Amino acid sequence: MEAVAAGRQDRRPADTIQSVDLNTGDGQQGGGMETKQGVASPISNQVQFHGTGGEYFGIWIVNLLLTVVTFGIYSAWAKVRRLKYFYGQTEVAGARFEYHGKPMAILLGRIVAVLLFAAYSVATNIISIWSLVLIIVIALVLPWLLRNSLRFRMRNSSYRGIRFGFSGGVGRAYETFLFYPIFTFITLYLAAPLFHQRLKRYQHGNAKFGTSPFSFQGTVGQFYKAYAAVFGLVILAFFAMGFGIAMIAPAAGGKPNPAMVATLMGFLILGTIAVSLLVTPLWLSRTQNLIWNNTALGEFQFHCSLKARRLVWIYLGNFVGILLTLGLFIPWAAVRVARYRAESLTLDGAGDVEAFVAEQAGAVAAIGEEVTEIFDFDIAF
Amino acid sequence: MLLARYFDGVSARGHPVSLQRTQTHWLISGEGVERQIPVAQATLAERLGSIPRRLELGGGAYCEVADQERLHQMLLSVGERPANVEWLQRSRAAAVLATLALVGMGIAGYVWVLPLALELSADRLPPTVRTAISTQTLGLLDSQLLQPSTLEPAAQDRIRGGFHRLQSPADAAADVKLLFRSAQIGPNALALPDGTVIVLDALVALANDDEQVLAVVAHELGHVHHQHGIKLMLRNAVLGGVALWWLGDFSALMAGAPAALLHARYSRELETEADDFAAAMLLENSIAPSRLADFLEKMAADRVLSEGSPAGGGTNAQSQWLEYLATHPGSEQRAARLRAM
Numbered sequence: 001m002e003a004v005a006a007g008r009q010d011r012r013p014a015d016t017i018q019s020v021d022l023n024t025g026d027g028q029q030g031g032g033m034e035t036k037q038g039v040a041s042p043i044s045n046q047v048q049f050h051g052t053g054g055e056y057f058g059i060w061i062v063n064l065l066l067t068v069v070t071f072g073i074y075s076a077w078a079k080v081r082r083l084k085y086f087y088g089q090t091e092v093a094g095a096r097f098e099y100h101g102k103p104m105a106i107l108l109g110r111i112v113a114v115l116l117f118a119a120y121s122v123a124t125n126i127i128s129i130w131s132l133v134l135i136i137v138i139a140l141v142l143p144w145l146l147r148n149s150l151r152f153r154m155r156n157s158s159y160r161g162i163r164f165g166f167s168g169g170v171g172r173a174y175e176t177f178l179f180y181p182i183f184t185f186i187t188l189y190l191a192a193p194l195f196h197q198r199l200k201r202y203q204h205g206n207a208k209f210g211t212s213p214f215s216f217q218g219t220v221g222q223f224y225k226a227y228a229a230v231f232g233l234v235i236l237a238f239f240a241m242g243f244g245i246a247m248i249a250p251a252a253g254g255k256p257n258p259a260m261v262a263t264l265m266g267f268l269i270l271g272t273i274a275v276s277l278l279v280t281p282l283w284l285s286r287t288q289n290l291i292w293n294n295t296a297l298g299e300f301q302f303h304c305s306l307k308a309r310r311l312v313w314i315y316l317g318n319f320v321g322i323l324l325t326l327g328l329f330i331p332w333a334a335v336r337v338a339r340y341r342a343e344s345l346t347l348d349g350a351g352d353v354e355a356f357v358a359e360q361a362g363a364v365a366a367i368g369e370e371v372t373e374i375f376d377f378d379i380a381f
Numbered sequence: 382m383l384l385a386r387y388f389d390g391v392s393a394r395g396h397p398v399s400l401q402r403t404q405t406h407w408l409i410s411g412e413g414v415e416r417q418i419p420v421a422q423a424t425l426a427e428r429l430g431s432i433p434r435r436l437e438l439g440g441g442a443y444c445e446v447a448d449q450e451r452l453h454q455m456l457l458s459v460g461e462r463p464a465n466v467e468w469l470q471r472s473r474a475a476a477v478l479a480t481l482a483l484v485g486m487g488i489a490g491y492v493w494v495l496p497l498a499l500e501l502s503a504d505r506l507p508p509t510v511r512t513a514i515s516t517q518t519l520g521l522l523d524s525q526l527l528q529p530s531t532l533e534p535a536a537q538d539r540i541r542g543g544f545h546r547l548q549s550p551a552d553a554a555a556d557v558k559l560l561f562r563s564a565q566i567g568p569n570a571l572a573l574p575d576g577t578v579i580v581l582d583a584l585v586a587l588a589n590d591d592e593q594v595l596a597v598v599a600h601e602l603g604h605v606h607h608q609h610g611i612k613l614m615l616r617n618a619v620l621g622g623v624a625l626w627w628l629g630d631f632s633a634l635m636a637g638a639p640a641a642l643l644h645a646r647y648s649r650e651l652e653t654e655a656d657d658f659a660a661a662m663l664l665e666n667s668i669a670p671s672r673l674a675d676f677l678e679k680m681a682a683d684r685v686l687s688e689g690s691p692a693g694g695g696t697n698a699q700s701q702w703l704e705y706l707a708t709h710p711g712s713e714q715r716a717a718r719l720r721a722m
Contacts, residue, residue, distance in 0.1 A: 050431070050432075051430065055430045055431060057476060058430075058471055058472070058473070058475070059430060061479040062479055065483055085432065088433065089430070089431075094395075160388055160395060161388035162390075327627055327628055328480065330628075354392070355393065357391065357392055358391050358441065
């Protein structure tokens with residue numbers, strides 16, 4: 001009872017530690033504690049995810065049913081429910097997150113996204129001058145839309161009653177979302193690490209929590225190092241597949257016969273699955289660790305310690321589960337990933353997490369509330 | 382007494398408070414916090430899993446309640462009933478029912494709604510789109526796969542003459558054209574959505590006489606009449622979209638194999654439909670459907686010679702797999718069926 005009266009939202013057993021005093025290594029429940037000298041010692045607050053697959057399944061299946069029955073209109077409400085659930089089950093330093101997005105705004109954004117996609121599909125199927133015009137128009141509008149999405153998502157997320165914010169400018173949005181993707185494409189994806197760094201610099205560097213800004217210190221060099229292992233693995237995989245094909249093909253002789261073609265196709269498909277189940281976790285763990293280890297908020301520093309091996313295991317289990325249940329395993333799969341990603345993230349610092357302050361109401365009005373979220377641009381938090 | 386945590390929306394500090402609900406007000410009381418909010422001005426979030434429930438008090442301030450059950454009881458005691466969707470999301474029975482309903486709708490959609498939708502869409506497709514698709518496909522084939530025919534013009538005219546004299550059973554597409562080409566892919570014929578039928582030299586060479594060629598053309602006209610090309614295209618687009626929606630992030634890898642099997646099965650159904658049309662058309666023109674059967678058997682034998690594999694494929698298991706993946710039903714089946722007509 002004491003714990004509850006003191007304002008902790010504890011429903012976990014007393015011996016579960018969610019923050020660690022970085023100086024003494026003592027576990028404790030709560031924010032920064034004062035040592036005998038009266039100076040706060042740095043605390044490592046681990047992010048926790050409390051959701052379960054079974055609980056989420058109930059929400060997920062009802063969402064699906066209502067979405068199908070309403071021909072997709074309900075999907076906006078479903079998305080709000082999903083985000084509220086995942087936000088509300090994520091806890092750090094004694095409090096949970098909240099999502100405030102309004103379904104109508106999401107619906108508007110989705111309709112715009114569908115129209116854009118339809119226009120793009122039609123344009124690419126019926127090749128004419130208009131398709132080129134349309135693609136150029138979409139490319140010109142997209143950075144602005146993506147920036148809006150970021151602002152919407154941040155403005156509609158809060159922690160302890162204080163909203164997040166995003167102050168990235170429109171010009172920088174065009175540099176980040178138009179120039180760098182094109183540049184990456186031109187350089188045959190060799191500039192992908194550069195693009196990634198610019199993207200995170202824009203996204204994390206311009207994020208705010210109340211009056212406090214986030215900062216991002218990751219360098220391009222660090223991104224190239226992180227990607228090096230991934231590039232290496234992909235090249236190795238291509239060689240392996242090529243080698244395999246070279247072994248099988250000569251046995252066929254001149255004309256391809258159906259049996260051999262089927263075997264080859266099977267081999268290629270299995271190969272692609274294996275590569276993505278190995279490469280994606282490696283890429284994710286390296287980049288996420290790099291990104292969060294270089295992100296700070298005021299006096300606090302994030303740390304991320306994803307292990308590729310563990311991720312591979314989770315992804316493999318998810319793949320098998322989803323395949324065997326024709327998709328019904330998806331809620332459990334989503335929870336597994338969310339839980340591991342949360343557990344790998346800590347917020348470290350000696351500051352007081354209760355000292356943050358919201359933006360002044362006046363400042364909020366000046367920035368303006370964005371109307372729509374166009375794409376699911378996930379901050380991955 | 383219901384314990385909660387109060388946040389004022391300006392600072393990140395949480396204040397332990399006790400929360401009480403009367404008929405008209407929410408009462409919040411704690412160290413440094415005393416508030417009375419009329420019920421109409423406060424918004425209580427719906428129950429969502431086991432996440433703490435929020436009572437929004439306006440101006441960014443809110444109360445967070447961890448003890449869901451007590452809050453629920455407190456609300457019931459003042460006559461507030463929870464929203465239906467809350468119960469829906471929490472009830473196990475509802476989850477099972479929802480699953481069954483979705484699965485049922487999926488099956489019903491695939492078996493009944495999809496074919497109907499394809500039928501209606503294919504009919505309503507504007508002729509210009511049909512023509513555009515066919516012209517582009519022909520252009521692509523001519524540049525990549527096909528070469529001009531080496532058949533003497535006399536033979537081409539003779540076959541074309543026989544083709545134009547054919548009566549079509551259901552007053553089918555008026556705009557049918559017969560083109561001759563040569564290619565390295567063996568004896569084949571194909572049909573484009575706008576009524577263009579392409580016959581390859583190798584097929585003419587393999588046939589015993591013109592009637593067999595026309596039998597194959599009748600089969601291809603069956604594809605045109607039933608708009609198989611368009612339907613296949615639309616079907617793939619729809620199923621692809623559904624797979625993407627259902628599996629979401631996980632779709633890329635998984636949709637492949639089942640999609641291939643479904644496609645193969647549907648394709649075999651289409652071939653059977655075209656065979657039926659061919660049989661009807663041939664009968665209308667006093668040609669026995671068995672001529673098509675003869676030719677299918679000739680083609681099967683020819684494949685044996687050129688590929689060096691026995692007509693039945695390899696081992697039993699292997700040939701079984703190939704049957705599932707095959708886009709055409711086995712030649713023996715088709716021939717037997719045609720002879721029975």
